[in-house]
Amino acid sequence: MVIVGAAIVRNGRLLAQQRAWPADHAGQWELPGGRVEDGESDEAALARECLEELDVAVTVGGRVGDDVPLPKGKVLRIYAASLVGAGDEPRAVEHEDVRWISPRELDDLDWLPADRVLLPALRTLLASP
Numbered sequence: 001m002v003i004v005g006a007a008i009v010r011n012g013r014l015l016a017q018q019r020a021w022p023a024d025h026a027g028q029w030e031l032p033g034g035r036v037e038d039g040e041s042d043e044a045a046l047a048r049e050c051l052e053e054l055d056v057a058v059t060v061g062g063r064v065g066d067d068v069p070l071p072k073g074k075v076l077r078i079y080a081a082s083l084v085g086a087g088d089e090p091r092a093v094e095h096e097d098v099r100w101i102s103p104r105e106l107d108d109l110d111w112l113p114a115d116r117v118l119l120p121a122l123r124t125l126l127a128s129p
């Protein structure tokens with residue numbers, strides 16, 4: 001099963017969201033996203049999840065990093081993304097918080113373990129023009 005995540009970048013910052021549940025991961029940070037449903041493309045799943053979780057429309061770009069294995073045979077797959085409306089403000093619909101993260105803050109956040117594996121690739125993405 002594929003879990004897609006969006007690396008949404010604006011003005012050199014990465015959007016991260018803080019989990020409200022389950023209890024053992026509450027407070028930890030991740031990228032917006034979720035499960036790809038049957039018959040759905042990765043891109044469509046990402047657009048749907050960003051609308052559900054952040055209430056914003058996104059344009060999905062290329063892959064970021066390699067698939068990261070998750071427990072129970074799942075994989076985490078990240079795509080670069082951008083807001084359709086540059087002035088749109090994502091809000092935490094079902095999460096604790098959302099925040100724009102600068103490269104300097106990237107390492108200090110309490111990321112989910114799979115996301116931490118992706119930090120070098122995310123750092124490279126943030127450094128690209």
Ligand SMILES: Nc1nc2c([nH]c(=O)n2[C@H]2C[C@H](O)[C@@H](COP(=O)(O)OP(=O)(O)OP(=O)(O)O)O2)c(=O)[nH]1
Pocket residue numbers: 003004005030031032033034035036070076112113114115
């Ligand atoms: N969305 C997302 N999930 C992640 C990330 N890193 C990571 O390990 N996961 C894990 C947590 C969950 O086990 C799984 C996705 O859960 P989810 O709750 O976001 O997805 P979903 O809404 O489609 O799941 P479900 O409630 O339908 O089961 O992937 C990440 O950066 N973003």
